[in-house]
Amino acid sequence: MKKMILSTGLALGAMTSPVKAQLQTDSLAATVKDSFHLEIKPAPAPAFRTTATGLVVPVVMIGYGVAALRWHPLSDLNHSTNKEIQEDHSGFHTTVDSYLQFAPAAAVYVLNAAGVHGKHNFRDRTIILGISAVFTAGSVELVKHASHETRPDGSDNLSFPSGHTATAFATAEFLRQEYKDVSPWYGIAGYAAATATGALRMYNNKHWFSDVVAGAGFGILSTKAAYWVYPWIQRKLFRDTNKHASTVILPYYNTQWHSAGLSIAFFGR
Secondary structure, eight states: OHHHHHHHHHHHHHHHHHHHHHHHHHHHHHHHHHHHSOOOOOOOOOOOOOOHHHHHHHHHHHHHHHHHTTOHHHHHHHHHHHHHHHHHSTTOOOSHHHHHTTHHHHHHHHHHHTTOOOSSOHHHHHHHHHHHHHHHHHHHHHHHHHHOOOOTTOSOSOOSSOHHHHHHHHHHHHHHHHHTTTOHHHHHHHHHHHHHHHHHHHHTTSOOHHHHHHHHHHHHHHHHHHHHHHHHHHHHHSTTHHHHEEEEEEEEEETTTTEEEEEEEEEEO
């Protein structure tokens, strides 16, 4: 009787083992396929929220810069500040500000690579950064050509607002937004780098004080706007592409033409 039961068990095991093997093979194949196929399956982005202070402060900074274009007490402050800086540091010149403006954005990617993860994944944060770059470059270039403010060194009439400072504060706000739930010190470090960028623009005799203040306001608002519109863009852009293609989106910035944008590539299955 025991031999019969044992034989029956072995027979059933022999019958079911091919089925199990097939299931394991299918599961392994699916795993390998997923490993080598770039599939865009975005999680819904949360709605962006900010405080009233978070909006009022950059708006006031922009308003200050605009007022300094016409109001003599503020324009006089620009000239007196520039005079003091140039008297004490007349031969000062550095290119550090051209690189420091991107430091907060670079920090986001370095921190993620080091295992300190921020709010968004690589694709989402890259798109947000690209949108912020478009808003920053677009608003700054538009106002520069509309204001015709002469630089302190007289090199051209594109002084207001400071583009370097706008980029620096845009990336600083990007760093703060990504890591504010991890530690406030990341945002503080980013804003310190942005402030140093603005100061160096004045020490390089390229911008007035009000140019730097307004540039900071434009940069902060641009990044806040990018976080605000991204959930809508995510729903519209990736609504149907999940079923048909994989997508790669990267920002770009043309230093020669001072233009920024997004490069979008679709890869069919």
